[in-house]
Amino acid sequence: MVRWYSLILMIAMATGVWLTAREAERKGFKKEQIYDIAIWIILAGLLGARLFHVLDHWSDEFAANPIRALYIWEGGLAIWGGVAGGLFAAFILAWKNGWKLPKLLDAGAPGLVLAQAIGRIACVITGDAMGKPTTGPFGFAYTSSNALVPKLGVYYTPMPVYEIIVNLGIFALLWQLRKRNLSDGLLFLVYLTLYSFERFFLAFTSSYQILAFGLTQSQIVALVSLVIALVLIARMTVQARPKTSAA
Template sequence: MLPDLILTIPSPSDGVWNIGPVPLRGYALCIILGIVAAIWIGERRWVAKGGQPGDVQDIAIWAVPFGIVGARLYHVATDWERYFGDGENPVTALYVWRGGLGIWGGVALGAVGAYLGCRSKGIKFLPLADALAPGVLVAQAIGRWGNWFNQELYGRPTDLPWGLEIDRSHWPSSCDYPEGSGTCIFETGTTFHPTFLYECLWNLAAFAVVIWLERRYRLGYGRVMAVYVMAYTLGRGWIEYLRIDDVQLENVLGLRFNVWTSIVLFIAAAIYFVISSRRHPGQEESVYRVAPVAEDPTPEAGGAGEASVEPEDEAQDTPAEVSKED
């Protein structure tokens, strides 16, 4: 008989490379690559919807800083003892490069930044959100590899062939594994569920599903974003259940806080999808509140330097319709 083939996923011995005096961190590199991918995909989708090239990059100037701040705030709020507990240094809450970004804080404040950018450019927010949503899934898939570099956010012990090796120094200080113990008891050579990899693969699969559903059913008016939220939270719920990392807001009625967040957001997105489908079937005919100025304007277009308001937008300027759009 052939000996059992033991396969594992090794973790990087070091997640930081020094190029002269400049440290290059794997976590930060994954986040940056994810942002670049989201902007690139979003730009192509925005132009396909009838938007102008460069709009997404302009909106990103608003959305990215807001998103990073929101992601950090969410992480610190759910893990506050790590920064404000006894013997901890609150200043380390600002050390984003060490890891610790909560996706839902990033999506929430990132959306606020995008909305402000849309208002400043005369862009309708909902079609922009639909254009950006699939790219955000790809960004999250890439960003999750930052957890691999930091040896964090892994799952329960497993003997599956793709178990993840984690250095003992990165084991959690306390956890509820085995169940009810309150402490972590691992044997030497223990491998863990690579939840970062599970989420990466789930996000890429969700990206394909969202794109297919959008094309098959001509989704618009924010429904692509709603499908993104439903698809992501559906996977995040079961992946989160596998994790054993330290989280201060870990158990709420027997479930981790992030599992409850996923449940609530899934329900909210599903409700929005149904309501939006009834009120606004199909897709928007225009992605701008005010038509962009043509590069070579003619007298019929309103003259040089003038922007023309599209008739359909004039009809949507009533308070009731504006609330539906935003």
């Protein structure tokens, strides 16, 4: 299970970096520049993803044995933490190299969501991030002692499968939009808007702990991200309108 998890994550990250480098070259960057910064963005993303997961599951998974927080190979990566960590690293690197951050984020948006879709295959195989137990017609049960589900033999809502399907849909849309004459940063904001919707609604099928207002950590972060994305899109739309001179 561990080897499958690690292998698929590496494939997901390699695919995301390759696609980002390809798109970045089309936008005026050099492929070598993207490959040079990719390792730092990936490391920051993994650190953020693990940190969010540990904070969200501290009482039920890590309080009794804190050293397990370092066992990243056991699974347990929070997607929002990965996005936050990667964004932070991208901001620092763009500032350091004198690049336009919105253009860099646009180049990375299709690769990011495709990598997220591929990465969720690891969850399907290992049983990580499954949803609530279900008696419905579509559920996954695991019998291997290495599976990451709370209880073997119980059918769970396959939330990662739904995420894969939605993420591939988002990728298809971004792939179509990427060559349109959009303002810098808009493609990434479209990704952030759609992904926030996805995470908010799919989290209702999850077994994550409630943090506040009947919502999970993931849903609260999704709402905040959605508001930020919509505000920025509205602002860009207003700024893009042609100004008419007063009569």
